[in-house]
Amino acid sequence: MEALPEQQKMGKLLPCCSVCGQVPAQGIHGGLKLKNFFICRECEWAILTAEVGSPDYETLMDKLRKMVKA
Numbered sequence: 001m002e003a004l005p006e007q008q009k010m011g012k013l014l015p016c017c018s019v020c021g022q023v024p025a026q027g028i029h030g031g032l033k034l035k036n037f038f039i040c041r042e043c044e045w046a047i048l049t050a051e052v053g054s055p056d057y058e059t060l061m062d063k064l065r066k067m068v069k070a
């Protein structure tokens with residue numbers, strides 16, 4: 001396990017989006033909590049609506065793959 005993101009070093013764990021790095025205003029309710037990462041609603045939507053094969057889709061998938069491996 002490598003260095004944890006800032007939010008996890010603090011006592012209270014605030015969900016920080018693993019894709020864009022933002023902390024949603026609604027906290028844990030502002031997105032999708034997965035095993036060891038969190039995706040904010042905006043990124044979740046971006047992933048769902050990205051056109052398969054488009055540069056945006058590839059960028060998102062690349063980030064997701066790295067998250068899954070981490």
Ligand SMILES: [Zn+2]
Binds near residue numbers: 018022043
């Ligand atoms: Zn995000």
